[in-house]
Amino acid sequence: MAELQYREALNQALAEEMERDANVFLMGEEVARYNGAYKVSQGLLDRFGSARVVDAPISELGFAGLGVGAAMVGLRPVIEMMTWNFAILAMDQIVNNAAKLRHMSGGQLRCPIVFRGPGGAGGRLSSQHSQALEANYVHFPGLKVLAPSTPADAKGLLKSAIRDDNPVIFIEGELLYGLKREVPEGEHVVPIGKANVVRPGKDVTIVTWSRMLTAVVEPSAEALAQQGIDAEVIDLRSLKPLDEDAILESVTKTNRLVVVEEGWPWCGVGASIADIVQKKAFDELDAPVTRVTGLDINMNYAANLERATQPTVERVVAAVNEVLYRS
Amino acid sequence: MPTKLTDETLLAMYKMMALLRRFEEKAGQAYGQKKIQGFCHLYIGQEAVAVGSQYALEPDDYMLTGYRDHAHPIARGADPGMIMAELFGRYGGYSKGRGGSMHLFDVEHHWYGGYGIVGGQIPLAAGMAFASKYRGEDRVTACFFGDAAANQGSFHETFNMAAKWKLPVIYVCENNRYGMGTDIARVSAEAEIYKRAVAYKMRGEKVDGQDVLAVYEMMKELADHCRAGKGPVLLEMNTYRYRGHSMSDAATYRTKEEVEEERANKDPILRLKDHLLKKKIASESGLEKLHEDINKQCDAAVAFADASPEPPIEELYGDHYVEPGEPDSKPRERVLGAKDVKWPSYPSGQELKVTWDLEPRTPPPGKVSSLPRKGAA
Numbered sequence: 001m002a003e004l005q006y007r008e009a010l011n012q013a014l015a016e017e018m019e020r021d022a023n024v025f026l027m028g029e030e031v032a033r034y035n036g037a038y039k040v041s042q043g044l045l046d047r048f049g050s051a052r053v054v055d056a057p058i059s060e061l062g063f064a065g066l067g068v069g070a071a072m073v074g075l076r077p078v079i080e081m082m083t084w085n086f087a088i089l090a091m092d093q094i095v096n097n098a099a100k101l102r103h104m105s106g107g108q109l110r111c112p113i114v115f116r117g118p119g120g121a122g123g124r125l126s127s128q129h130s131q132a133l134e135a136n137y138v139h140f141p142g143l144k145v146l147a148p149s150t151p152a153d154a155k156g157l158l159k160s161a162i163r164d165d166n167p168v169i170f171i172e173g174e175l176l177y178g179l180k181r182e183v184p185e186g187e188h189v190v191p192i193g194k195a196n197v198v199r200p201g202k203d204v205t206i207v208t209w210s211r212m213l214t215a216v217v218e219p220s221a222e223a224l225a226q227q228g229i230d231a232e233v234i235d236l237r238s239l240k241p242l243d244e245d246a247i248l249e250s251v252t253k254t255n256r257l258v259v260v261e262e263g264w265p266w267c268g269v270g271a272s273i274a275d276i277v278q279k280k281a282f283d284e285l286d287a288p289v290t291r292v293t294g295l296d297i298n299m300n301y302a303a304n305l306e307r308a309t310q311p312t313v314e315r316v317v318a319a320v321n322e323v324l325y326r327s
Numbered sequence: 328m329p330t331k332l333t334d335e336t337l338l339a340m341y342k343m344m345a346l347l348r349r350f351e352e353k354a355g356q357a358y359g360q361k362k363i364q365g366f367c368h369l370y371i372g373q374e375a376v377a378v379g380s381q382y383a384l385e386p387d388d389y390m391l392t393g394y395r396d397h398a399h400p401i402a403r404g405a406d407p408g409m410i411m412a413e414l415f416g417r418y419g420g421y422s423k424g425r426g427g428s429m430h431l432f433d434v435e436h437h438w439y440g441g442y443g444i445v446g447g448q449i450p451l452a453a454g455m456a457f458a459s460k461y462r463g464e465d466r467v468t469a470c471f472f473g474d475a476a477a478n479q480g481s482f483h484e485t486f487n488m489a490a491k492w493k494l495p496v497i498y499v500c501e502n503n504r505y506g507m508g509t510d511i512a513r514v515s516a517e518a519e520i521y522k523r524a525v526a527y528k529m530r531g532e533k534v535d536g537q538d539v540l541a542v543y544e545m546m547k548e549l550a551d552h553c554r555a556g557k558g559p560v561l562l563e564m565n566t567y568r569y570r571g572h573s574m575s576d577a578a579t580y581r582t583k584e585e586v587e588e589e590r591a592n593k594d595p596i597l598r599l600k601d602h603l604l605k606k607k608i609a610s611e612s613g614l615e616k617l618h619e620d621i622n623k624q625c626d627a628a629v630a631f632a633d634a635s636p637e638p639p640i641e642e643l644y645g646d647h648y649v650e651p652g653e654p655d656s657k658p659r660e661r662v663l664g665a666k667d668v669k670w671p672s673y674p675s676g677q678e679l680k681v682t683w684d685l686e687p688r689t690p691p692p693g694k695v696s697s698l699p700r701k702g703a704a
Contacts, residue, residue, distance in 0.1 A: 049681065050684055054686075062481065063450075064450070072439060108655055165653075
């Protein structure tokens with residue numbers, strides 16, 4: 001198995017799917033001649049030409065909607081948002097058109113489109129550029145929402161997303177692009193809607209996704225192991241559809257659940273997971289479901305404040321000890 | 328009204344305009360009876376826009392509009408009974424009663440919908456035209472929207488891209504003067520919408536939207552312009568709606584005299600009627616008979632909608648996600664058992680060869696072209 005960066009894995013997925021299907025094209029800001037603001041589309045313009053790798057003007061609503069229109073009549077657009085912060089300008093096209101076309105047309109139309117780009121904190125970028133916005137998108141019926149945390153899943157899930165006949169929100173980790181890990185060679189497709197048990201354990205379940213896995217949860221699990229606590233770590237990968245079974249199965253075994261998410265606490269993805277678990281596995285729980293989230297404030301620029309705003313190993317270790325009634 | 332159109336075509340255009348008007352009158356009645364509820368925007372007064380445009384374009388050109396969308400699909404060939412059933416929220420409607428008045432889709436007739444957010448369809452049309460150009464098709468997209476949509480960001484963002492990439496799309500502003508209750512001139516720095524094309528180096532035109540033949544001629548010419556690869560156009564059609572913005576609008580923002588003046592002197596149906604009678608293409612009694620037939624046709628549409636069942640509750644969750652291998656729903660086949668439905672089909676990703684060079688490379692700065700200069704030794 002080759003070691004690849006997260007960005008290289010995404011690049012491979014795009015290149016392979018564009019090679020496989022001429023209906024796939026990539027459009028976004030700086031994707032062509034600049035080779036991508038984060039170099040995800042490196043080399044694709046030279047390989048596939050200017051109709052299939054298109055530099056768009058800074059008009060997020062405009063080119064998001066253009067993508068939806070192209071998808072309605074048979075193409076398979078991949079629309080790159082330079083970051084998900086900018087996609088807020090395109091929300092109308094994503095929510096009111098892409099997510100509702102199949103429904104409004106009574107099953108006459110389909111909208112096979114991928115909106116992809118980086119989300120989450122980028123590192124010293126202050127409030128407008130440091131938002132984990134996945135909770136916004138899981139809210140809407142008609143959308144699928146993916147947030148891979150490793151290069152292998154980034155590749156395999158992007159391939160699935162491009163092949164899917166529905167609109168897919170594909171949230172990459174802005175600080176994950178340089179992450180290097182093994183990616184299987186050859187055709188590697190990861191199914192949508194399947195979580196991954198990254199670390200089996202028996203004492204507590206920690207559910208997470210995207211950058212929180214490698215940045216916070218894996219180091220937390222190691223720290224917990226030092227304390228003699230055996231944590232089971234689940235990487236959701238797919239937020240909608242959600243692999244409820246994987247969560248419930250694990251909670252049935254460990255009887256304790258901590259959800260770690262970068263986004264804000266109110267109506268976060270973890271809030272819905274807690275709701276599902278208390279409803280469907282109430283009798284299995286030995287402690288309240290506990291969440292470690294980004295704080296309910298806007299992101300600060302100052303390094304110490306930025307660090308303190310996001311979930312940390314210390315907070316996760318403390319939350320796990322709390323659900324184990326150890327302090 | 329000089330025209331090269333045949334007598335049969337002129338009569339057919341008249342008949343279609345009269346059908347659209349009667350259909351909307353029946354929809355208005357049904358609304359009063361609470362058979363139709365929610366938002367319902369009638370097209371009465373604007374019929375020449377839909378009919379002139381339909382006759383100018385090819386059946387497989389793409390078309391879409393905003394939420395004032397009952398008339399366009401009927402003019403394209405949709406079944407009036409199934410449109411009425413959709414307005415009634417019944418299973419026999421084009422969208423199985425899921426969309427209602429604002430979301431009418433008839434993909435079989437290349438009618439790509441009714442959209443409820445002002446201006447939201449404008450970028451979609453560019454994408455459809457992008458797809459045509461990507462596949463090398465000789466197809467044009469016509470996108471209709473109201474005057475108020477011209478003040479949305481989607482209008483400006485899309486025009487910039489469509490013009491830069493020379494997309495084959497006709498943007499038709501159906502200027503009926505009021506965005507809900509606001510006179511377009513009150514909220515627009517430039518109220519003559521077609522002039523905004525200049526900013527995007529697009530061709531901008533204006534036409535009397537109450538003259539079906541003028542609409543036809545202009546649309547024909549602009550479709551040729553698009554098919555010749557000369558890029559998108561913005562066409563402003565000056566028209567008028569006789570009813571309020573929607574059924575709940577008492578239209579207190581304009582005078583009765585203004586509406587009466589429009590109805591008496593500029594009505595698109597009366598104007599074509601005058602022409603048909605003057606040129607002896609039709610007789611008074613012949614047109615009377617035609618209107619009777621249309622009345623019956625619209626009564627039948629209402630009866631069809633009345634008889635159509637409510638959508639089955641078991642399908643409550645349906646049409647949200649396409650499962651692998653799941654086919655598209657073909658309304659005429661589903662509702663009427665039609666066997667002749669022609670569904671749009673496109674080349675697979677293995678068959679398709681993309682030859683469009685959207686942005687031909689110019690030599691990077693500093694590099695001198697290897698072509699000899701004129702007059703060089």
